[in-house]
Amino acid sequence: MYATIAKMKRTGVCLLASILGFATPLAAAPAADESKLTSVVKIKDIEGARSVFYNATTKSYLVVIQPGGQPNIGDWLVFYGTAKTMYQQLSFAFSGNGIDEWSISLRAPRAKHGATATFMSTPQSDIMQCGVNTGVRDLKSIAFSKVGRDEAAKLVANATFRSNAIVRAPLVLARDDSGVYYYVDQLREQYGGEAYRVFVGRKGAMRLTSLVDAAVDKAGMVFATKSGDLRLSVNAETKQKAATLTWTARSKAIALHSLEPGDATYLIYRELGVYGFLGTVCDDL
Numbered sequence: 001m002y003a004t005i006a007k008m009k010r011t012g013v014c015l016l017a018s019i020l021g022f023a024t025p026l027a028a029a030p031a032a033d034e035s036k037l038t039s040v041v042k043i044k045d046i047e048g049a050r051s052v053f054y055n056a057t058t059k060s061y062l063v064v065i066q067p068g069g070q071p072n073i074g075d076w077l078v079f080y081g082t083a084k085t086m087y088q089q090l091s092f093a094f095s096g097n098g099i100d101e102w103s104i105s106l107r108a109p110r111a112k113h114g115a116t117a118t119f120m121s122t123p124q125s126d127i128m129q130c131g132v133n134t135g136v137r138d139l140k141s142i143a144f145s146k147v148g149r150d151e152a153a154k155l156v157a158n159a160t161f162r163s164n165a166i167v168r169a170p171l172v173l174a175r176d177d178s179g180v181y182y183y184v185d186q187l188r189e190q191y192g193g194e195a196y197r198v199f200v201g202r203k204g205a206m207r208l209t210s211l212v213d214a215a216v217d218k219a220g221m222v223f224a225t226k227s228g229d230l231r232l233s234v235n236a237e238t239k240q241k242a243a244t245l246t247w248t249a250r251s252k253a254i255a256l257h258s259l260e261p262g263d264a265t266y267l268i269y270r271e272l273g274v275y276g277f278l279g280t281v282c283d284d285l
Contacts, residue, residue, distance in 0.1 A: 034167050037191045041088060041161045046077065052152035053119075053126050053144035061086065061155060062119065062128070062144060062281070064104070078106060078119075079161050080281045087165045087279030096121075108282040109166070113139055115265035117281045130282035140282065165279030167191050170261035170268050172221075172232060174245050176254050181206065181272060182230055182247055184223060198223050198230060200247070204273040232258075 048067035054060070063086060065077040076094065079086040089106045096102025101122045108117035114132030130140040147155070172184040183199045183206065196214060199206040209225035220233040228249030245256040261268060269275050277283065 034187075034191075037167045037187075038087070038162045038165055041077075041079075041163055043077070043079070043156065043161050048075075050152060050156065051121070052147040052155055053121075054147050055128075055142055055144050058142070061147070061159075063156070063161075064119075076104065078104060081159075081279065083155055083159055085160050085162065088161070088163050089281060090164055090166075092116075106281050107166075108280050109265050109269040110278060110280065111140070111282040112266055112270075115269075119144075119281070128281060162279075165277070168197075168275075171196070172230070172245075173259040173261045173264055173268065174230075174247075174256035175259060176247065176256050179203075182245075182256060183268070183272060183274060184230065185274070196223065198225050199272070199274050200227060203267075203271050206272050206274050 043063075043065060046065055046067075048065045051064045051066070053062040053064075055062075060080065060082060063079040065079075067075045076091060078089040078091055080089055081087050091104055091106050093105035094102070103118055103120040106117045106119065107115065108130060109115050111117055111130040113130075116132060118129045120127050120129065126144040126146060128142040128144060130142070167188055168185045169188045170183070171186050172182070174182045176182075179202055181199075181201065181203065185197050185199075187193050187195045196211060198209045198211055200209055201207045209227045211223060211225050213222075213224035215222045215224075220231065222232070223230045228247050231244075231246050231248065233244040233246075245258045247254045247256055269278065
């Protein structure tokens with residue numbers, strides 16, 4: 001699936017990572033099958049109160065496991081998916097009494113507004129809000145219904161629960177003046193990091209290039225592909241993050257506009273067309 005990185009330089013990797021804000025250094029060959037990177041979570045062995053919710057439109061389930069004691073966001077587990085396979089969600093905020101009225105915030109990179117989702121449970125309703133409510137008209141709210149005890153027990157017994165399916169993280173994002181995007185991602189640290197991929201193209205038509213070489217040193221980062229070279233140069237004297245980013249193909253260099261991946265979540269995870277299913281809430285809208 002991926003081309004082997006034939007040659008690398010490790011000098012200055014940590015320095016470059018700190019300069020550019022990238023978390024992981026360059027390393028060896030990528031995994032052959034990323035679908036195998038997620039692991040099975042045996043929720044049958046996890047003690048705690050289980051609440052199961054269902055949405056008839058998307059035919060999806062949300063399973064919330066609340067361990068005993070005082071509500072603590074770090075202890076709650078949330079899974080989302082079908083009756084066959086469910087994936088663990090990344091949660092980051094909690095509010096409420098944890099009993100009859102509560103809400104939990106989840107990472108939703110394919111949600112249009114804010115890359116987050118909030119599931120709100122009250123005695124009157126159970127609703128998933130996709131995105132941050134800033135008054136926008138197209139904010140999605142999905143109604144769920146609580147599943148009865150017997151059906152919930154059957155789901156837990158028969159479904160396969162897996163760890164979070166977002167196995168890759170953005171590394172470099174840029175665009176030229178003609179609207180062509182240049183994007184590099186890597187495996188998340190928990191899956192080994194590195195295993196770089198380079199995509200080039202317009203929105204919805206990005207193509208994976210064949211990576212033949214990669215190099216990192218104090219001067220920057222270079223990804224050489226069969227289609228061209230993506231070069232990120234850093235001022236070695238001032239060590240500024242402000243970098244010169246170029247794409248060189250057929251001896252012609254194109255200046256690129258560097259974009260901050262953290263500010264372009266929806267563009268990266270939905271509009272570019274690089275990623276499909278992510279196993280997250282609001283993924284199937």
